[in-house]
Amino acid sequence: xxxxxxxxxxxGATGYAYVTKDKxxxxxxxxDVLTPRAGEPPAPPADDGATDILLVGSDARTDAQxxxxxxxxxxxxxxxxxxxxxxxxxxLLRIPKNGGKASAVSIPRDSWVxxxxxxxxxxxxxxxxxxxxxxxxxxxxxxxxxxxxxRDSDGAGRRALVQTVQDLTQVRVDHYAEINLLGFYLLTxxxxxxxxxxxxxxxxxxxxxxxxxxxxxxxxGEALSFVRQRKNLPGGDLDRIKRQQAFLSSALRxxxxxxxxxxxxxxNGLMDxxxxxxxxxxxxxxxxxxxxxxxxxxxxxxFTTVPVVTTNGRSADGQSIxxxxxPSVRKFVAGLVGRGPAGGGGAAAGxxxxxxxxxxxxxxxxx
Numbered sequence: 001x002x003x004x005x006x007x008x009x010x011x012g013a014t015g016y017a018y019v020t021k022d023k024x025x026x027x028x029x030x031x032d033v034l035t036p037r038a039g040e041p042p043a044p045p046a047d048d049g050a051t052d053i054l055l056v057g058s059d060a061r062t063d064a065q066x067x068x069x070x071x072x073x074x075x076x077x078x079x080x081x082x083x084x085x086x087x088x089x090x091x092l093l094r095i096p097k098n099g100g101k102a103s104a105v106s107i108p109r110d111s112w113v114x115x116x117x118x119x120x121x122x123x124x125x126x127x128x129x130x131x132x133x134x135x136x137x138x139x140x141x142x143x144x145x146x147x148x149x150x151r152d153s154d155g156a157g158r159r160a161l162v163q164t165v166q167d168l169t170q171v172r173v174d175h176y177a178e179i180n181l182l183g184f185y186l187l188t189x190x191x192x193x194x195x196x197x198x199x200x201x202x203x204x205x206x207x208x209x210x211x212x213x214x215x216x217x218x219x220x221g222e223a224l225s226f227v228r229q230r231k232n233l234p235g236g237d238l239d240r241i242k243r244q245q246a247f248l249s250s251a252l253r254x255x256x257x258x259x260x261x262x263x264x265x266x267x268n269g270l271m272d273x274x275x276x277x278x279x280x281x282x283x284x285x286x287x288x289x290x291x292x293x294x295x296x297x298x299x300x301x302x303f304t305t306v307p308v309v310t311t312n313g314r315s316a317d318g319q320s321i322x323x324x325x326x327p328s329v330r331k332f333v334a335g336l337v338g339r340g341p342a343g344g345g346g347a348a349a350g351x352x353x354x355x356x357x358x359x360x361x362x363x364x365x366x367x
Contacts, residue, residue: 028274028275028278028279028280029278029279029280030279030280030281030282030284031154031155031158031176031178031279031280031281031282032155032281032282033155033158033159033162033176033281034162034173034174034175034176034281034283036159036163037159040116040117040159040163041116041117041163041166041167043166043172043173044166044170044171044172045172046172046174048170048171048172048334048337049096049097049098049334049337049338050094050095050096050097050171050336050337051094051095051097051174051175052092052093052094052095052171052172052173052174052175053092053093053095053173053174053175053176053177054090054091054092054093054161054162054165054173054175054176054177055089055090055091055092055093055104055177055178056087056089056090056091056127056158056161056176056177056178056179057087057088057089057090057178057179057180057184058085058086058087058088058127058178058179058180058181059085059086059087059088059180059181069182073182076185076220076221077181077182077185077221077224085127085128085131085157086109086124086125086127086128087109087123087124087126087127087128087161088109088124088228089106089109089227089244090106090107090109090123090124090161090165091104091105091106091107092104092105092107092165092169092171092173092333093105094171094333094336094337096336096337096338097337098337098338100337100338101301101302102301102302103301103302103303103304103336104245104248104301104302104303104304105304105305105306105333105336106241106244106245106303106304106305106306107123107165107168107305107306108123108237108238108241108305108306108308108311108322109122109123109124109237109322110122110123110124110237110311110319110320110321110322111123111168111306111321111322111324112313112315112321112322112323112324113126113164113167113168113324114164114167114168115129115160115163115164116160116163116164116167117160118130118160120315122319122321123161123164123165123168126157126160126161126164127157127158127160127161128157129157129160130156130157130159130160130161131153131154131156131157132153133156134152134153134155134156134157135149135153138152138153158176158178162176168324168326168329168330169306169329169330169333170330170333170334171333171334175280175281175283175284176280176281176284177278177279177280177281177284178278178279178280179277179278179279180277181224182276182277183273183276183277183278184223184224184227184277185220185221185223185224186272186273186276186277187270187273187274187277188218188219188220188223188224188251189219189220189269189273190266190269190270190272190273191219191251191254191255191260191266191269191270192219192266193217193218193219193223194217194218194219194223194247194250194251194254195215195216195217195250195254195358195360195363196215196216196217196218196226196246196247196250196363196366197214197215197216197246197356197358197360197363197364197365197366198211198212198213198214198216198356198365198366198367199213199356199365199366199367200213200367201213202229202232202233202367203232204225204229204230204231204232206229206231207224207225207228207229207230207231208221208224208225209225209226209228209229210225211225211226213356214356215358215359215360215363223247226243226247227240227243227244227247228240229243233367234367235311235367236311237311237322238305238308238311239366239367241305242366242367243366243367245303246363246364246365246366248303249301249303249362249363249364250360250362250363252301252362253361253362253363255270302336304336306324306329306332306333307324307325307328307329307332308322308323308324309323309324309325310322310323
């Protein structure tokens with residue numbers, strides 16, 4: 001999601017997008033996700049010291065219009081048909097209003113949290129469960145327009161996830177941006193691949209990962225495998241977060257490199273991918289926003305993770321979960337914009353020290 005968002009920033013920052021402003025703004029799908037409905041919990045106070053953007057990566061097997069992907073594309077994505085939606089990447093991008101360094105705060109997918117109106121559950125299920133419930137209600141009312149059912153239920157799912165993140169962090173979400181598997185695939189293909197570095201060779205049949213040790217360039221299905229693998233990693237889900245953060249660090253540099261910005265074909269490819277893959281809240285003006293977050297666009301971004309008690313927790317009903325300490329999470333997130341002591345972000349206990357140096361700026365070596 002961050003690749004797509006910074007692609008938008010790059011398009012705006014270069015002046016390229018001003019030539020096609022209407023095309024860029026009007027063709028990015030939008031959603032009214034930040035306006036609470038009757039009976040939904042109110043948002044936290046607006047003045048929390050930052051502009052906060054919730055970046056969401058879903059595992060939906062659909063395109064931006066909700067149409068199911070053909071089996072041939074699912075094969076390219078190294079996945080298969082699956083009912084429901086999980087939001088397996090949840091990142092809160094905090095851009096301080098005082099001009100300080102922005103932070104991208106990852107929340108592990110299996111974090112055991114309070115979901116407003118539902119009780120405790122994994123954070124990655126909040127969207128999908130609310131969406132399924134909304135679909136049932138629409139059909140029970142006799143709604144037969146499947147496109148409307150999809151739009152309404154997606155909105156319900158997104159609002160549930162926003163409310164869950166706001167309850168967890170006590171931070172108001174100012175903007176929302178979402179991408180699915182197809183969108184991630186298209187963006188990495190448009191970039192011509194992203195360089196990454198691994199400390200060790202690794203394989204995982206579930207994600208399709210099969211990588212050698214050292215520096216390599218990944219795109220499309222390989223890039224998806226790189227950021228989705230969590231089996232055979234020493235730190236499990238936290239190591240997967242490190243993978244995602246390393247990938248984003250490298251990808252952001254490539255989006256903003258002179259070669260990318262100077263290539264009309266690459267910029268056209270990015271614009272096409274953005275149009276086909278990204279959903280934004282309806283209050284986000286992409287070009288105005290591009291000018292507001294030049295620090296992010298220059299790569300001046302701190303990647304971190306909420307404090308974690310353990311990745312080996314177990315819920316009362318037997319699920320494997322990531323346990324969080326609520327006061328520690330809220331103190332940490334507030335501290336990122338000077339509203340309290342930041343403390344330390346999550347880290348995989350016992351993780352081995354990095355063994356390789358990629359030799360490439362912005363490309364850390366990870367497990």
